[in-house]
Amino acid sequence: MNQSRKNHLDERARIIKAMAHPTRLFIIEELEKEERCVCDLTEEIGADVSTVSKHLSVLKQAGIVIDDKRGNQVFYRLRVPCILNFFGCVESVLESNAREHAALFEFTGK
Template structure:
């Protein structure tokens, strides 16, 4: 398979992996601190099995890290920049000016870097 296609499929899989309201909440909570699975489960009105399935999916995609301590499993965000991405998306959803969003979340600096690289190639 073409390496670019493979790379794009892997990136799409990660984005699909957070594309659920429960998983978005988990990512945002873990952006603040490491949490035990029992704490994560308390955030929702689901049984622990359902939450564990969401966590396993995100761990298998490389979105989360976990460690076992005694009987507890602790989760942390492996892809830390997802918190910034979600913050940026939230501002756009709330109708904030796109230019202001880019300057406050760091996306603008990324776009400026991309433009500079493009100018160098021309």
């Protein structure tokens, strides 16, 4: 594997890793609807503000969200509009897993 390909894989993994957490997926889903301030997200998520702030920081570092300070609040929104489509494939893996599980149940009864 050459260095250029390795770098490219590292970059992509970094972005995907930024999405690989339930709370951060939640944030992405919410931001698909409309921008949110940290306080609103914190309330919806039900974790410590500092935790939510760090999740947002991970998403921002990866280039997935962008922030906008207005008054003493910080509003976040998606930076790239295609994230919704992004999850289409994840869903089809999930559905495929579910189908397999159901078939296995049919067969073994477990």
